[in-house]
Amino acid sequence: MTAPREDPxxxxxxxxxxxxxxxxxxxPSRALIGPGDDAAVLASPDGRVVATTDTLVHGPDFRLAxxxxxxLGWKSAAVNLADVAAMGGRPTALLVALAMPNDTRVSxxxxxxxxxxxxxxxxxxxxxxxxxxLTVSDTLTIAVTALGSLEGRxxxxxxxxxxxxxxxxxxxxxxxARGLDLxxxxxxxxxxxPVAVDPLMLTAAETAAVTAQLRPQxxxxxxxxxxxxxxxxxxxxxxxxxxxxxRLAAASGVTLEIDTAVLGPDPAHALTxxxxxxxxxxxxxxxxxxxxxxxxxxxxxxxxxxxxxxGQPHTSGGGWDPYRDWDAQVG
Amino acid sequence: MTAPREDPxxxxxxxxxxxxxxxxxxxPSRALIGPGDDAAVLASPDGRVVATTDTLVHGPDFRLAxxxxxxLGWKSAAVNLADVAAMGGRPTALLVALAMPNDTRVSxxxxxxxxxxxxxxxxxxxxxxxxxxLTVSDTLTIAVTALGSLEGRxxxxxxxxxxxxxxxxxxxxxxxARGLDLxxxxxxxxxxxPVAVDPLMLTAAETAAVTAQLRPQxxxxxxxxxxxxxxxxxxxxxxxxxxxxxRLAAASGVTLEIDTAVLGPDPAHALTxxxxxxxxxxxxxxxxxxxxxxxxxxxxxxxxxxxxxxGQPHTSGGGWDPYRDWDAQVG
Numbered sequence: 001m002t003a004p005r006e007d008p009x010x011x012x013x014x015x016x017x018x019x020x021x022x023x024x025x026x027x028p029s030r031a032l033i034g035p036g037d038d039a040a041v042l043a044s045p046d047g048r049v050v051a052t053t054d055t056l057v058h059g060p061d062f063r064l065a066x067x068x069x070x071x072l073g074w075k076s077a078a079v080n081l082a083d084v085a086a087m088g089g090r091p092t093a094l095l096v097a098l099a100m101p102n103d104t105r106v107s108x109x110x111x112x113x114x115x116x117x118x119x120x121x122x123x124x125x126x127x128x129x130x131x132x133x134l135t136v137s138d139t140l141t142i143a144v145t146a147l148g149s150l151e152g153r154x155x156x157x158x159x160x161x162x163x164x165x166x167x168x169x170x171x172x173x174x175x176x177a178r179g180l181d182l183x184x185x186x187x188x189x190x191x192x193x194p195v196a197v198d199p200l201m202l203t204a205a206e207t208a209a210v211t212a213q214l215r216p217q218x219x220x221x222x223x224x225x226x227x228x229x230x231x232x233x234x235x236x237x238x239x240x241x242x243x244x245x246x247r248l249a250a251a252s253g254v255t256l257e258i259d260t261a262v263l264g265p266d267p268a269h270a271l272t273x274x275x276x277x278x279x280x281x282x283x284x285x286x287x288x289x290x291x292x293x294x295x296x297x298x299x300x301x302x303x304x305x306x307x308x309x310x311g312q313p314h315t316s317g318g319g320w321d322p323y324r325d326w327d328a329q330v331g
Numbered sequence: 332m333t334a335p336r337e338d339p340x341x342x343x344x345x346x347x348x349x350x351x352x353x354x355x356x357x358x359p360s361r362a363l364i365g366p367g368d369d370a371a372v373l374a375s376p377d378g379r380v381v382a383t384t385d386t387l388v389h390g391p392d393f394r395l396a397x398x399x400x401x402x403l404g405w406k407s408a409a410v411n412l413a414d415v416a417a418m419g420g421r422p423t424a425l426l427v428a429l430a431m432p433n434d435t436r437v438s439x440x441x442x443x444x445x446x447x448x449x450x451x452x453x454x455x456x457x458x459x460x461x462x463x464x465l466t467v468s469d470t471l472t473i474a475v476t477a478l479g480s481l482e483g484r485x486x487x488x489x490x491x492x493x494x495x496x497x498x499x500x501x502x503x504x505x506x507x508a509r510g511l512d513l514x515x516x517x518x519x520x521x522x523x524x525p526v527a528v529d530p531l532m533l534t535a536a537e538t539a540a541v542t543a544q545l546r547p548q549x550x551x552x553x554x555x556x557x558x559x560x561x562x563x564x565x566x567x568x569x570x571x572x573x574x575x576x577x578r579l580a581a582a583s584g585v586t587l588e589i590d591t592a593v594l595g596p597d598p599a600h601a602l603t604x605x606x607x608x609x610x611x612x613x614x615x616x617x618x619x620x621x622x623x624x625x626x627x628x629x630x631x632x633x634x635x636x637x638x639x640x641x642g643q644p645h646t647s648g649g650g651w652d653p654y655r656d657w658d659a660q661v662g
Contacts, residue, residue, distance in 0.1 A: 032379060032486075033418075033486060033488065036489075036582075037418065037486075037488050037489055037566075038383060038414040038415075038417035038418055038489075038565075038566055038567050039381045039382060039383035039414045039415055039417070039418045039420070039477075039479070040381070040382045040383065041379055041380070041381055041382075041418065041481070041486050042379065042380050042382055043378060043379060044375040044378055044379060044380045045378050046378075047374060047375055047376050047377075047378055048363060048372055048373065048374060048375060049372070049373050049375045049380045049478065050370045050371070050372055051370060051371045051372075051373055051424065051426055051461070051462060051476070051478060052369060052370035052371065052426070052462060053426040053427075053428045053462060053463060053464050053474070053476055054428070054464050055428045055430055055464050055466050055472075055474065057430050057466050057467070057468040057472075059467075059468065059469060060466060060467045060468070061466065083369040083370045084369075084370055086369035086370070087364075087368065087369055087370045087372065089370070093382065095382055095383070095384040095476055096384075097384045097385070097386040097428075097474040097476075099386055099388050099470075099472060099474075130382070131382060131383060131384060132384060133384050133385050133386050133474075135386050135388050135391060135392065136388065136390075136391045137388040137390065137391070137470050137472060138390060138469065138470050139430075139468050139469050139470035139472070141386075141388075141430060141468060141470070141472050141474075143384070143386065143428040143430075143464075143472075143474035145382070145384055145426055145428075145476040146370075147380065147382060148370070150372070155363075155364060155368075155372050157364065157368050158367075158368055158369070234369075235368075235369050236369050251367075251368075
């Protein structure tokens with residue numbers, strides 16, 4: 001046994017002690033039954049529940065030299081909240097399965113809980129962590145499940161876009177990818193290993209990009225707004241606009257025509273950069289777009305290509321595929 | 332690029348290709364919206380949903396020398412289904428977050444999907460995998476979330492036991508722990524590393540124990556039966572009867588008196604062995620126990636000790652705590 005210290009490792013505490021420290025950070029449960037029993041019980045007033053899961057793994061998804069515990073709690077919540085929003089749902093609860101090395105500091109876990117709490121408060125008020133699981137692992141892994149309510153509305157799927165619809169986006173496109181480029185470009189040592197971010201080495205615009213990568217701010221509330229405005233199709237842009245747009249086009253049996261003139265100052269990153277978790281949605285022509293969405297193109301009848309960029313087919317290798325891009329040897 | 336082979340690794344395929352192979356194994360969706368969109372949408376007819384998550388991690392939770400892909404799919408489903416049952420719920424859906432090393436064989440992943448499917452079919456008919464996430468990791472990790480329906484009934488919590496209630500159990504106690512002892516005792520090499528199980532080295536009883544460890548059969552359907560029979564409190568015995576009984580006793584503010592004479596031929600394992608995922612439940616005196624439950628003791632007013640075994644306090648170090656018992660160096 002080790003004498004108690006101010007900031008023990010999780011290996012020095014029991015599961016119950018770690019859990020108590022996490023629960024103290026999370027704030028009040030909003031559920032019918034929150035943490036503490038074999039399972040949570042959540043209200044789903046309209047008789048349906050939206051459910052999605054997404055995992056962050058040390059290595060392919062984040063580096064501890066760049067991401068703080070708070071960042072990881074925030075991001076693991078945000079990416080899941082965005083998936084509920086993309087169905088037109090309002091997030092109601094998170095379940096968090098946390099697998100940690102024994103030498104993880106409890107202060108890190110506490111900050112991770114803070115990040116989960118604050119992301120819910122900022123992005124999806126009313127949503128809270130209502131359950132979870134703690135286990136030990138050689139690889140820090142955060143698997144989050146988000147649940148949400150459709151509040152009586154039909155879900156907004158990927159397959160509902162029709163020729164003539166307006167193609168629109170809410171949220172950043174490419175900013176998180178620029179942030180990742182900055183991290184890999186500037187904050188690695190001579191061996192290529194990540195080193196801590198030095199804020200003095202970043203301009204304000206660069207700081208915004210790095211923050212978008214480490215602590216993304218998907219427009220979660222706009223998912224409900226899009227559904228209420230009559231969105232015909234919607235999805236979360238997690239793997240890059242081109243790749244995700246081609247998925248929506250395939251599901252809907254249409255072609256999406258994107259106009260790069262309205263993609264902002266960096267169309268290349270906007271087209272291929274993932275991880276901003278913007279919302280891509282289609283609206284009937286003439287529908288008033290909810291504040292926060294802007295038009296980026298048009299839905300047309302299915303042509304030879306699922307996506308046209310400024311009228312041309314785009315043969316992109318863009319977008320993110322975890323099984324192609326991650327190599328533990330490269331780091 | 333590597334030429335296609337009969338059994339490629341996941342690193343040689345795209346995420347979409349792996350996903351197609353998994354979905355081909357899972358059988359039909361039972362959900363309003365199943366796999367393929369940003370999130371699943373599940374029916375929750377009584378306006379509530381039971382939700383729980385539990386993770387299996389290579390190393391602390393399983394060894395690939397002992398567990399097949401099928402075993403891991405089965406077990407990761409079973410342990411979560413048991414938690415829904417322990418609330419008196421009927422499981423309706425699983426979400427599966429799978430993080431795998433790049434060199435994992437696709438055949439292994441396919442068998443894991445088979446195990447998930449078959450465990451649902453055997454233990455919780457009507458429940459299916461309705462969503463998930465694939466990512467790469469140095470550590471094979473299976474994080475499952477189970478959802479369930481209370482079908483209009485009140486949930487059965489840990490805190491409802493009252494003095495005078497009958498204490499009862501459904502399912503095995505200690506069998507999975509005997510199986511783990513057999514694995515550690517017989518199927519390791521001279522360095523202590525796990526080696527494949529040789530069925531010829533096991534008697535029929537030993538095979539049953541090893542099977543209970545690798546492919547547990549919690550009495551999931553009896554959770555609903557207990558709720559319908561008026562159970563006052565219930566929980567899943569995952570960390571050993573003594574430890575879990577003390578948790579139920581604390582939540583209910585009672586003492587639980589256990590009679591070892593009815594714990595079977597191996598009371599020691601029955602008291603401290605975890606991982607069978609039996610259901611521990613309390614019923615009002617005189618209630619007819621559902622078939623499959625048997626009485627193991629009595630609920631009394633809170634005394635000095637939360638649990639008495641044959642009338643004596645039991646100072647046990649038993650039960651499982653992941654942060655105490657796992658040491659990667661020891662294996």
